[in-house]
Amino acid sequence: MDATFFLNVTSGGLLTGLVYGLMALGLSVIFGVMRVVNFAHGDMMVVAMYAAFLLFTKLGIEPVPALPLVAGGLFVFGYLLQRFLINRFLGVTEHIQFLLLLSIAMIITNGLLMVFGPDARNIQLDASFESYSIGPLVLDKVRVIAAITAGGVAALLWAFFRYTTTGTAIRACADNPVGARVVGLDVEKLYAVTFGIGAACVGAAGCLLLLLMDVHPHLSSDYTLLGFIIVILGGLGSLGGALLGGILVGLSEALSGVLIAPSLKSMFSFGLLILVLLLRPHGILGKKP
Template structure:
Protein backbone atom coordinates (compact mmCIF):
# COMPACT_ATOMS: atom_id res chain seq x y z
CA UNK A 1 0.00 0.00 0.00
CA UNK A 2 1.18 3.47 -0.74
CA UNK A 3 2.38 5.95 1.84
CA UNK A 4 -0.29 8.49 0.88
CA UNK A 5 -2.99 5.98 1.78
CA UNK A 6 -1.64 5.75 5.32
CA UNK A 7 -1.57 9.54 5.62
CA UNK A 8 -5.14 9.62 4.36
CA UNK A 9 -6.28 7.02 6.86
CA UNK A 10 -4.42 8.78 9.66
CA UNK A 11 -6.14 12.09 8.88
CA UNK A 12 -9.56 10.45 8.55
CA UNK A 13 -8.96 8.72 11.89
CA UNK A 14 -8.08 11.97 13.65
CA UNK A 15 -11.10 13.76 12.15
CA UNK A 16 -13.54 10.99 13.10
CA UNK A 17 -11.80 10.71 16.45
CA UNK A 18 -12.57 14.34 17.26
CA UNK A 19 -16.28 13.60 16.85
CA UNK A 20 -15.94 10.43 18.94
CA UNK A 21 -14.01 12.50 21.46
CA UNK A 22 -16.82 15.03 21.77
CA UNK A 23 -19.26 12.21 22.45
CA UNK A 24 -16.96 10.67 25.06
CA UNK A 25 -16.40 14.09 26.60
CA UNK A 26 -20.08 14.11 27.59
CA UNK A 27 -19.70 10.80 29.40
CA UNK A 28 -16.58 12.08 31.10
CA UNK A 29 -18.18 15.33 32.29
CA UNK A 30 -21.19 13.51 33.74
CA UNK A 31 -19.04 10.98 35.53
CA UNK A 32 -16.44 13.52 36.64
CA UNK A 33 -19.01 15.75 38.33
CA UNK A 34 -22.13 13.76 39.16
CA UNK A 35 -20.22 10.46 39.71
CA UNK A 36 -22.89 8.60 37.79
CA UNK A 37 -21.99 6.56 34.71
CA UNK A 38 -24.37 7.29 31.87
CA UNK A 39 -24.96 3.78 30.52
CA UNK A 40 -27.46 5.26 28.04
CA UNK A 41 -24.82 7.49 26.43
CA UNK A 42 -24.69 5.82 23.01
CA UNK A 43 -28.47 5.63 22.91
CA UNK A 44 -28.60 9.39 23.39
CA UNK A 45 -26.20 9.71 20.47
CA UNK A 46 -28.61 7.68 18.34
CA UNK A 47 -31.50 9.81 19.56
CA UNK A 48 -29.57 12.87 18.37
CA UNK A 49 -28.93 11.14 15.02
CA UNK A 50 -32.68 10.65 14.58
CA UNK A 51 -33.29 14.28 15.53
CA UNK A 52 -30.75 15.34 12.89
CA UNK A 53 -32.31 12.94 10.37
CA UNK A 54 -35.78 14.39 10.97
CA UNK A 55 -34.55 18.00 10.79
CA UNK A 56 -32.81 17.12 7.52
CA UNK A 57 -35.98 15.56 6.17
CA UNK A 58 -38.22 18.45 7.19
CA UNK A 59 -36.07 21.52 6.57
CA UNK A 60 -33.12 20.10 4.68
CA UNK A 61 -31.03 21.30 7.59
CA UNK A 62 -27.43 20.09 7.38
CA UNK A 63 -26.78 17.70 10.35
CA UNK A 64 -23.54 19.55 11.11
CA UNK A 65 -25.43 22.85 11.42
CA UNK A 66 -28.23 21.06 13.29
CA UNK A 67 -25.71 19.98 15.92
CA UNK A 68 -26.07 23.37 17.64
CA UNK A 69 -29.87 23.42 18.16
CA UNK A 70 -29.80 19.70 18.98
CA UNK A 71 -27.07 20.31 21.58
CA UNK A 72 -29.20 23.07 23.11
CA UNK A 73 -32.28 20.82 23.23
CA UNK A 74 -30.23 17.97 24.71
CA UNK A 75 -28.93 20.31 27.40
CA UNK A 76 -32.50 20.96 28.49
CA UNK A 77 -33.31 17.23 28.38
CA UNK A 78 -30.21 16.42 30.44
CA UNK A 79 -30.98 19.15 32.97
CA UNK A 80 -34.54 17.90 33.49
CA UNK A 81 -33.49 14.26 33.53
CA UNK A 82 -30.96 14.88 36.29
CA UNK A 83 -33.43 16.96 38.31
CA UNK A 84 -36.23 14.40 38.12
CA UNK A 85 -34.91 10.88 37.54
CA UNK A 86 -31.17 10.70 38.21
CA UNK A 87 -30.74 12.98 41.25
CA UNK A 88 -32.58 10.62 43.66
CA UNK A 89 -30.09 7.89 42.60
CA UNK A 90 -26.93 9.94 43.17
CA UNK A 91 -26.52 8.74 46.75
CA UNK A 92 -27.74 5.21 46.06
CA UNK A 93 -25.50 2.19 45.39
CA UNK A 94 -23.83 1.97 41.99
CA UNK A 95 -25.71 -1.14 40.88
CA UNK A 96 -28.99 0.76 41.29
CA UNK A 97 -27.68 3.63 39.17
CA UNK A 98 -26.59 1.04 36.61
CA UNK A 99 -30.07 -0.51 36.45
CA UNK A 100 -31.67 2.94 36.11
CA UNK A 101 -29.53 4.02 33.16
CA UNK A 102 -29.49 0.65 31.42
CA UNK A 103 -33.28 0.70 31.76
CA UNK A 104 -33.35 4.15 30.20
CA UNK A 105 -31.15 2.94 27.32
CA UNK A 106 -33.52 0.04 26.62
CA UNK A 107 -36.48 2.41 26.59
CA UNK A 108 -34.73 4.71 24.11
CA UNK A 109 -33.69 1.95 21.69
CA UNK A 110 -37.11 0.33 21.67
CA UNK A 111 -38.99 3.61 21.39
CA UNK A 112 -36.86 4.38 18.31
CA UNK A 113 -37.46 0.89 16.88
CA UNK A 114 -41.17 1.26 17.45
CA UNK A 115 -41.32 4.70 15.86
CA UNK A 116 -38.86 4.43 12.98
CA UNK A 117 -38.39 0.69 12.43
CA UNK A 118 -35.08 -1.14 12.20
CA UNK A 119 -34.04 0.12 8.73
CA UNK A 120 -30.76 1.90 8.41
CA UNK A 121 -31.04 5.61 7.59
CA UNK A 122 -28.67 8.12 6.09
CA UNK A 123 -28.67 11.70 4.87
CA UNK A 124 -27.66 12.58 1.29
CA UNK A 125 -25.71 15.78 1.57
CA UNK A 126 -24.60 17.75 -1.46
CA UNK A 127 -20.98 17.24 -0.37
CA UNK A 128 -21.31 13.65 0.92
CA UNK A 129 -18.94 12.30 -1.71
CA UNK A 130 -16.75 15.40 -2.11
CA UNK A 131 -13.25 15.53 -0.82
CA UNK A 132 -10.35 17.91 -0.48
CA UNK A 133 -7.15 16.80 -2.15
CA UNK A 134 -3.76 17.57 -0.67
CA UNK A 135 -1.51 16.22 -3.39
CA UNK A 136 -2.21 12.50 -3.54
CA UNK A 137 -4.06 12.57 -0.21
CA UNK A 138 -7.86 12.78 -0.26
CA UNK A 139 -9.87 13.93 2.76
CA UNK A 140 -13.68 13.71 2.96
CA UNK A 141 -15.32 17.12 3.11
CA UNK A 142 -18.03 15.90 5.49
CA UNK A 143 -15.41 14.63 7.91
CA UNK A 144 -13.53 17.95 7.83
CA UNK A 145 -16.72 19.90 8.53
CA UNK A 146 -17.77 17.45 11.23
CA UNK A 147 -14.41 17.59 12.98
CA UNK A 148 -14.40 21.40 12.79
CA UNK A 149 -17.86 21.53 14.38
CA UNK A 150 -16.74 19.09 17.09
CA UNK A 151 -13.73 21.29 17.79
CA UNK A 152 -15.91 24.40 18.06
CA UNK A 153 -18.23 22.74 20.59
CA UNK A 154 -15.28 21.34 22.54
CA UNK A 155 -13.55 24.72 22.67
CA UNK A 156 -16.75 26.37 23.87
CA UNK A 157 -16.97 23.73 26.58
CA UNK A 158 -13.38 24.26 27.71
CA UNK A 159 -14.02 28.02 27.84
CA UNK A 160 -17.20 27.47 29.86
CA UNK A 161 -15.38 25.39 32.47
CA UNK A 162 -12.31 27.61 32.51
CA UNK A 163 -13.71 31.14 32.45
CA UNK A 164 -17.26 31.21 33.81
CA UNK A 165 -18.21 31.24 37.49
CA UNK A 166 -20.71 28.42 36.94
CA UNK A 167 -17.96 26.42 35.24
CA UNK A 168 -15.65 27.03 38.19
CA UNK A 169 -18.44 26.02 40.59
CA UNK A 170 -18.90 22.74 38.71
CA UNK A 171 -15.15 22.09 38.93
CA UNK A 172 -15.35 22.94 42.64
CA UNK A 173 -18.15 20.43 43.21
CA UNK A 174 -16.16 17.77 41.33
CA UNK A 175 -13.05 18.69 43.34
CA UNK A 176 -14.49 18.60 46.84
CA UNK A 177 -18.17 17.90 47.45
CA UNK A 178 -17.99 18.66 51.18
CA UNK A 179 -16.28 21.96 50.39
CA UNK A 180 -19.06 22.77 47.92
CA UNK A 181 -21.73 22.21 50.59
CA UNK A 182 -19.69 24.22 53.11
CA UNK A 183 -19.58 27.35 50.93
CA UNK A 184 -23.23 27.01 49.97
CA UNK A 185 -22.99 25.94 46.33
CA UNK A 186 -26.31 24.59 45.07
CA UNK A 187 -24.90 21.18 44.21
CA UNK A 188 -28.14 19.74 42.80
CA UNK A 189 -28.34 22.60 40.32
CA UNK A 190 -24.69 22.16 39.36
CA UNK A 191 -25.29 18.42 38.84
CA UNK A 192 -28.27 19.19 36.60
CA UNK A 193 -26.17 21.63 34.55
CA UNK A 194 -23.39 19.04 34.27
CA UNK A 195 -25.75 16.33 33.10
CA UNK A 196 -27.16 18.87 30.63
CA UNK A 197 -23.68 19.71 29.37
CA UNK A 198 -22.89 16.00 29.06
CA UNK A 199 -25.97 15.38 26.96
CA UNK A 200 -25.30 18.52 24.90
CA UNK A 201 -21.93 16.97 23.96
CA UNK A 202 -23.46 13.67 22.92
CA UNK A 203 -26.30 15.53 21.17
CA UNK A 204 -23.87 17.58 19.07
CA UNK A 205 -21.68 14.53 18.37
CA UNK A 206 -24.65 12.36 17.36
CA UNK A 207 -25.95 15.02 15.04
CA UNK A 208 -22.53 15.40 13.39
CA UNK A 209 -22.23 11.62 13.01
CA UNK A 210 -25.46 11.63 10.98
CA UNK A 211 -23.46 13.43 8.28
CA UNK A 212 -20.75 10.77 8.36
CA UNK A 213 -22.37 7.36 8.72
CA UNK A 214 -25.53 5.33 8.34
CA UNK A 215 -27.62 4.83 11.43
CA UNK A 216 -29.98 2.28 12.96
CA UNK A 217 -31.57 2.18 16.44
CA UNK A 218 -29.31 -0.76 17.28
CA UNK A 219 -26.20 1.42 17.01
CA UNK A 220 -26.72 2.64 20.59
CA UNK A 221 -24.98 -0.06 22.64
CA UNK A 222 -21.89 -0.08 20.41
CA UNK A 223 -21.62 3.72 20.72
CA UNK A 224 -21.95 3.49 24.50
CA UNK A 225 -19.15 0.94 24.46
CA UNK A 226 -17.09 3.18 22.18
CA UNK A 227 -17.54 6.16 24.50
CA UNK A 228 -16.49 3.96 27.44
CA UNK A 229 -13.40 2.69 25.70
CA UNK A 230 -12.35 6.24 24.84
CA UNK A 231 -12.97 7.62 28.28
CA UNK A 232 -11.16 4.78 30.04
CA UNK A 233 -8.21 4.96 27.67
CA UNK A 234 -8.05 8.75 28.07
CA UNK A 235 -8.72 8.80 31.80
CA UNK A 236 -12.17 8.97 33.39
CA UNK A 237 -13.07 12.52 34.38
CA UNK A 238 -10.32 14.15 32.28
CA UNK A 239 -11.58 16.41 29.50
CA UNK A 240 -8.31 16.44 27.57
CA UNK A 241 -8.15 12.67 28.03
CA UNK A 242 -11.54 12.17 26.40
CA UNK A 243 -10.53 14.21 23.38
CA UNK A 244 -7.12 12.56 23.01
CA UNK A 245 -8.64 9.12 23.63
CA UNK A 246 -11.17 9.81 20.88
CA UNK A 247 -8.47 10.64 18.36
CA UNK A 248 -6.37 7.64 19.42
CA UNK A 249 -9.28 5.22 19.02
CA UNK A 250 -10.29 6.92 15.76
CA UNK A 251 -6.81 6.47 14.29
CA UNK A 252 -6.40 2.92 15.64
CA UNK A 253 -9.72 1.80 14.15
CA UNK A 254 -9.08 3.50 10.82
CA UNK A 255 -5.60 1.97 10.50
CA UNK A 256 -6.88 -1.48 11.51
CA UNK A 257 -9.58 -1.24 8.85
CA UNK A 258 -7.12 -0.70 6.00
CA UNK A 259 -4.26 -2.88 7.25
CA UNK A 260 -6.41 -5.86 8.21
CA UNK A 261 -10.15 -5.58 7.66
CA UNK A 262 -12.96 -3.28 8.84
CA UNK A 263 -14.43 -6.07 10.94
CA UNK A 264 -11.32 -6.16 13.10
CA UNK A 265 -11.44 -2.50 14.18
CA UNK A 266 -13.37 -3.13 17.43
CA UNK A 267 -10.82 -5.76 18.38
CA UNK A 268 -8.07 -3.17 18.06
CA UNK A 269 -9.80 -0.59 20.24
CA UNK A 270 -10.68 -3.16 22.90
CA UNK A 271 -7.09 -4.43 22.85
CA UNK A 272 -6.01 -0.85 23.44
CA UNK A 273 -8.47 -0.69 26.33
CA UNK A 274 -7.09 -3.86 27.90
CA UNK A 275 -3.53 -2.63 27.42
CA UNK A 276 -4.27 0.70 29.12
CA UNK A 277 -6.14 -0.98 31.98
CA UNK A 278 -3.19 -3.32 32.53
CA UNK A 279 -0.41 -0.75 32.31
CA UNK A 280 -2.02 2.52 33.38
CA UNK A 281 -5.41 1.82 34.98
CA UNK A 282 -6.18 5.50 35.63
CA UNK A 283 -6.02 6.17 31.85
CA UNK A 284 -3.49 8.14 29.84
CA UNK A 285 -4.55 11.53 31.23
CA UNK A 286 -6.11 10.35 34.48
CA UNK A 287 -4.82 11.03 37.96
CA UNK A 288 -4.02 8.03 40.14
CA UNK A 289 -6.44 7.59 43.04
CA UNK A 290 -4.90 8.88 46.23
Protein backbone atom coordinates in the same frame (compact mmCIF):
# COMPACT_ATOMS: atom_id res chain seq x y z
CA MET B 1 0.14 -0.42 0.03
CA ASP B 2 1.57 2.93 -0.89
CA ALA B 3 2.26 5.81 1.44
CA THR B 4 -0.46 8.08 0.01
CA PHE B 5 -3.19 5.54 0.68
CA PHE B 6 -1.86 5.08 4.16
CA LEU B 7 -1.78 8.82 4.77
CA ASN B 8 -5.38 9.18 3.59
CA VAL B 9 -6.64 6.39 5.86
CA THR B 10 -4.73 7.83 8.80
CA SER B 11 -6.05 11.34 8.32
CA GLY B 12 -9.59 10.04 7.83
CA GLY B 13 -9.37 8.09 11.09
CA LEU B 14 -7.96 11.11 12.87
CA LEU B 15 -10.83 13.36 11.75
CA THR B 16 -13.51 10.81 12.68
CA GLY B 17 -11.71 10.35 15.98
CA LEU B 18 -12.30 13.98 16.91
CA VAL B 19 -16.06 13.44 16.61
CA TYR B 20 -15.78 10.29 18.76
CA GLY B 21 -13.81 12.39 21.20
CA LEU B 22 -16.61 14.94 21.48
CA MET B 23 -19.07 12.15 22.23
CA ALA B 24 -16.79 10.71 24.91
CA LEU B 25 -16.29 14.20 26.34
CA GLY B 26 -19.92 14.13 27.44
CA LEU B 27 -19.40 10.82 29.23
CA SER B 28 -16.25 12.11 30.84
CA VAL B 29 -17.90 15.30 32.14
CA ILE B 30 -20.79 13.35 33.66
CA PHE B 31 -18.52 10.83 35.33
CA GLY B 32 -15.96 13.41 36.40
CA VAL B 33 -18.49 15.49 38.31
CA MET B 34 -21.19 13.12 39.55
CA ARG B 35 -19.29 9.79 39.44
CA VAL B 36 -22.28 8.49 37.49
CA VAL B 37 -21.47 6.03 34.73
CA ASN B 38 -23.85 6.92 31.94
CA PHE B 39 -24.83 3.61 30.40
CA ALA B 40 -27.42 5.42 28.27
CA HIS B 41 -24.76 7.45 26.51
CA GLY B 42 -24.88 5.64 23.19
CA ASP B 43 -28.67 5.81 23.26
CA MET B 44 -28.55 9.57 23.67
CA MET B 45 -26.11 9.67 20.77
CA VAL B 46 -28.51 7.77 18.53
CA VAL B 47 -31.38 10.06 19.61
CA ALA B 48 -29.29 13.02 18.50
CA MET B 49 -28.51 11.36 15.17
CA TYR B 50 -32.21 10.77 14.53
CA ALA B 51 -33.04 14.33 15.56
CA ALA B 52 -30.52 15.65 13.05
CA PHE B 53 -31.90 13.22 10.47
CA LEU B 54 -35.45 14.50 10.99
CA LEU B 55 -34.41 18.14 10.91
CA PHE B 56 -32.70 17.54 7.59
CA THR B 57 -35.36 15.41 5.89
CA LYS B 58 -38.40 17.32 7.17
CA LEU B 59 -37.17 20.89 7.44
CA GLY B 60 -34.08 20.85 5.25
CA ILE B 61 -31.76 22.05 8.00
CA GLU B 62 -28.28 20.61 7.50
CA PRO B 63 -26.62 18.93 10.49
CA VAL B 64 -24.09 21.67 11.22
CA PRO B 65 -26.64 24.50 11.49
CA ALA B 66 -28.95 22.05 13.29
CA LEU B 67 -26.29 21.39 15.89
CA PRO B 68 -27.27 24.13 18.38
CA LEU B 69 -30.91 22.97 18.18
CA VAL B 70 -30.13 19.31 18.80
CA ALA B 71 -27.55 20.07 21.48
CA GLY B 72 -30.05 22.41 23.18
CA GLY B 73 -32.75 19.75 23.07
CA LEU B 74 -30.46 17.17 24.62
CA PHE B 75 -29.36 19.68 27.24
CA VAL B 76 -32.96 20.03 28.40
CA PHE B 77 -33.41 16.25 28.35
CA GLY B 78 -30.24 15.67 30.36
CA TYR B 79 -31.07 18.46 32.81
CA LEU B 80 -34.53 17.05 33.56
CA LEU B 81 -33.24 13.48 33.78
CA GLN B 82 -30.63 14.38 36.38
CA ARG B 83 -32.89 16.77 38.26
CA PHE B 84 -35.84 14.44 38.70
CA LEU B 85 -34.39 10.95 38.48
CA ILE B 86 -30.66 10.46 38.77
CA ASN B 87 -30.17 12.90 41.66
CA ARG B 88 -32.19 10.52 43.80
CA PHE B 89 -29.73 7.74 43.02
CA LEU B 90 -26.45 9.48 43.78
CA GLY B 91 -25.73 7.82 47.11
CA VAL B 92 -26.65 4.26 46.13
CA THR B 93 -24.32 1.47 45.06
CA GLU B 94 -23.08 1.43 41.51
CA HIS B 95 -25.00 -1.59 40.26
CA ILE B 96 -28.31 0.07 41.11
CA GLN B 97 -27.21 3.24 39.30
CA PHE B 98 -26.13 1.06 36.43
CA LEU B 99 -29.53 -0.60 36.20
CA LEU B 100 -31.30 2.75 36.37
CA LEU B 101 -29.38 4.10 33.39
CA LEU B 102 -29.85 0.79 31.66
CA SER B 103 -33.61 1.04 32.04
CA ILE B 104 -33.43 4.55 30.58
CA ALA B 105 -31.37 3.18 27.70
CA MET B 106 -33.90 0.39 27.15
CA ILE B 107 -36.76 2.87 26.95
CA ILE B 108 -34.88 5.16 24.53
CA THR B 109 -33.69 2.43 22.16
CA ASN B 110 -37.05 0.73 21.95
CA GLY B 111 -38.82 4.05 21.57
CA LEU B 112 -36.58 4.74 18.58
CA LEU B 113 -37.24 1.27 17.19
CA MET B 114 -40.95 1.87 17.44
CA VAL B 115 -40.80 5.23 15.70
CA PHE B 116 -38.12 4.64 13.08
CA GLY B 117 -37.94 0.88 12.67
CA PRO B 118 -34.70 -1.12 12.51
CA ASP B 119 -33.51 0.09 9.09
CA ALA B 120 -30.33 2.10 8.67
CA ARG B 121 -30.84 5.70 7.56
CA ASN B 122 -28.43 8.25 6.24
CA ILE B 123 -28.47 11.65 4.66
CA GLN B 124 -26.79 12.97 1.58
CA LEU B 125 -25.61 16.56 1.36
CA ASP B 126 -24.09 18.27 -1.65
CA ALA B 127 -20.88 18.33 0.32
CA SER B 128 -20.98 14.55 0.81
CA PHE B 129 -19.33 13.98 -2.55
CA GLU B 130 -16.76 16.77 -2.39
CA SER B 131 -13.27 16.60 -1.08
CA TYR B 132 -10.25 18.76 -0.46
CA SER B 133 -6.93 17.75 -1.90
CA ILE B 134 -3.72 19.03 -0.40
CA GLY B 135 -0.87 17.62 -2.44
CA PRO B 136 -1.34 13.85 -2.42
CA LEU B 137 -3.72 14.05 0.51
CA VAL B 138 -7.45 13.77 -0.21
CA LEU B 139 -9.84 14.66 2.60
CA ASP B 140 -13.63 14.27 2.50
CA LYS B 141 -15.22 17.66 2.89
CA VAL B 142 -17.84 16.52 5.40
CA ARG B 143 -15.19 14.81 7.51
CA VAL B 144 -13.17 18.01 7.71
CA ILE B 145 -16.26 20.05 8.58
CA ALA B 146 -17.30 17.54 11.26
CA ALA B 147 -13.85 17.44 12.82
CA ILE B 148 -13.42 21.22 12.89
CA THR B 149 -16.86 21.69 14.42
CA ALA B 150 -16.15 18.99 17.02
CA GLY B 151 -12.92 20.72 17.94
CA GLY B 152 -14.76 24.04 18.20
CA VAL B 153 -17.44 22.63 20.53
CA ALA B 154 -14.74 21.05 22.70
CA ALA B 155 -12.91 24.37 22.90
CA LEU B 156 -16.15 26.12 23.93
CA LEU B 157 -16.65 23.55 26.66
CA TRP B 158 -13.12 24.05 27.91
CA ALA B 159 -13.63 27.82 28.02
CA PHE B 160 -16.92 27.32 29.87
CA PHE B 161 -15.32 25.28 32.63
CA ARG B 162 -12.33 27.58 32.80
CA TYR B 163 -13.78 31.08 32.66
CA THR B 164 -17.46 31.17 33.65
CA THR B 165 -18.80 31.26 37.21
CA THR B 166 -21.08 28.26 36.61
CA GLY B 167 -18.19 26.30 35.14
CA THR B 168 -16.02 27.05 38.15
CA ALA B 169 -18.87 26.12 40.50
CA ILE B 170 -19.27 22.76 38.73
CA ARG B 171 -15.58 22.10 39.09
CA ALA B 172 -15.92 22.89 42.79
CA CYS B 173 -18.71 20.29 43.09
CA ALA B 174 -16.50 17.75 41.37
CA ASP B 175 -13.58 18.40 43.71
CA ASN B 176 -15.54 18.46 46.93
CA PRO B 177 -19.34 18.17 46.97
CA VAL B 178 -19.57 18.74 50.72
CA GLY B 179 -17.40 21.84 50.57
CA ALA B 180 -19.43 23.13 47.63
CA ARG B 181 -22.61 22.76 49.67
CA VAL B 182 -20.99 24.49 52.65
CA VAL B 183 -20.17 27.60 50.63
CA GLY B 184 -23.79 27.72 49.47
CA LEU B 185 -23.77 26.19 46.00
CA ASP B 186 -26.96 24.50 44.81
CA VAL B 187 -25.27 21.18 44.14
CA GLU B 188 -28.37 19.39 42.82
CA LYS B 189 -28.97 22.12 40.26
CA LEU B 190 -25.34 22.20 39.21
CA TYR B 191 -25.41 18.43 38.78
CA ALA B 192 -28.44 18.83 36.54
CA VAL B 193 -26.62 21.45 34.49
CA THR B 194 -23.62 19.14 34.25
CA PHE B 195 -25.68 16.23 32.97
CA GLY B 196 -27.28 18.65 30.54
CA ILE B 197 -23.87 19.71 29.28
CA GLY B 198 -22.77 16.11 28.93
CA ALA B 199 -25.94 15.36 26.97
CA ALA B 200 -25.42 18.45 24.81
CA CYS B 201 -21.92 17.20 23.89
CA VAL B 202 -23.43 13.93 22.73
CA GLY B 203 -26.09 15.89 20.87
CA ALA B 204 -23.46 17.85 18.99
CA ALA B 205 -21.44 14.71 18.31
CA GLY B 206 -24.54 12.93 17.03
CA CYS B 207 -25.25 15.69 14.49
CA LEU B 208 -21.70 15.53 13.21
CA LEU B 209 -21.54 11.74 13.11
CA LEU B 210 -24.64 11.66 10.93
CA LEU B 211 -22.53 13.38 8.29
CA LEU B 212 -20.16 10.42 8.33
CA MET B 213 -22.22 7.33 9.09
CA ASP B 214 -25.61 5.63 8.87
CA VAL B 215 -27.84 5.53 11.90
CA HIS B 216 -30.02 2.73 13.24
CA PRO B 217 -31.37 2.09 16.76
CA HIS B 218 -29.16 -0.90 17.52
CA LEU B 219 -26.02 1.23 17.28
CA SER B 220 -26.63 2.56 20.77
CA SER B 221 -24.83 -0.09 22.84
CA ASP B 222 -21.88 -0.02 20.44
CA TYR B 223 -21.55 3.71 20.99
CA THR B 224 -21.85 3.33 24.74
CA LEU B 225 -18.97 0.85 24.75
CA LEU B 226 -16.99 3.00 22.35
CA GLY B 227 -17.46 5.96 24.68
CA PHE B 228 -16.13 3.94 27.61
CA ILE B 229 -13.11 2.75 25.69
CA ILE B 230 -12.29 6.33 24.71
CA VAL B 231 -12.64 7.94 28.12
CA ILE B 232 -10.72 5.20 29.87
CA LEU B 233 -7.95 5.42 27.30
CA GLY B 234 -7.69 9.16 27.76
CA GLY B 235 -8.49 9.22 31.48
CA LEU B 236 -11.98 9.54 32.99
CA GLY B 237 -12.71 13.12 33.91
CA SER B 238 -10.00 14.62 31.72
CA LEU B 239 -11.23 16.79 28.84
CA GLY B 240 -8.04 16.64 26.78
CA GLY B 241 -7.88 12.91 27.49
CA ALA B 242 -11.29 12.30 25.94
CA LEU B 243 -10.26 14.02 22.69
CA LEU B 244 -6.92 12.21 22.62
CA GLY B 245 -8.67 8.90 23.32
CA GLY B 246 -11.15 9.63 20.53
CA ILE B 247 -8.38 10.28 18.06
CA LEU B 248 -6.53 7.11 19.09
CA VAL B 249 -9.66 4.99 18.70
CA GLY B 250 -10.50 6.64 15.36
CA LEU B 251 -6.99 5.89 14.15
CA SER B 252 -6.95 2.31 15.41
CA GLU B 253 -10.35 1.61 13.82
CA ALA B 254 -9.30 3.04 10.47
CA LEU B 255 -5.92 1.32 10.42
CA SER B 256 -7.01 -2.10 11.67
CA GLY B 257 -9.88 -1.89 9.17
CA VAL B 258 -7.52 -1.68 6.19
CA LEU B 259 -4.51 -3.57 7.57
CA ILE B 260 -6.19 -6.61 9.10
CA ALA B 261 -9.95 -7.07 8.74
CA PRO B 262 -12.79 -4.63 9.30
CA SER B 263 -14.63 -7.11 11.51
CA LEU B 264 -11.64 -7.37 13.82
CA LYS B 265 -11.40 -3.66 14.51
CA SER B 266 -13.46 -3.76 17.69
CA MET B 267 -11.20 -6.49 19.07
CA PHE B 268 -8.31 -4.06 18.89
CA SER B 269 -10.29 -1.43 20.74
CA PHE B 270 -11.17 -3.90 23.49
CA GLY B 271 -7.62 -5.21 23.67
CA LEU B 272 -6.44 -1.64 24.07
CA LEU B 273 -9.04 -1.10 26.81
CA ILE B 274 -7.85 -4.16 28.73
CA LEU B 275 -4.23 -3.03 28.54
CA VAL B 276 -5.01 0.50 29.68
CA LEU B 277 -7.24 -0.72 32.53
CA LEU B 278 -4.45 -2.93 33.81
CA LEU B 279 -1.40 -0.81 33.21
CA ARG B 280 -2.66 2.73 33.53
CA PRO B 281 -6.22 2.68 34.95
CA HIS B 282 -6.29 6.46 35.27
CA GLY B 283 -5.77 6.79 31.54
CA ILE B 284 -3.15 8.53 29.46
CA LEU B 285 -3.91 12.08 30.56
CA GLY B 286 -5.93 11.40 33.72
CA LYS B 287 -4.69 12.23 37.19
CA LYS B 288 -3.80 9.44 39.58
CA PRO B 289 -6.63 9.10 42.10
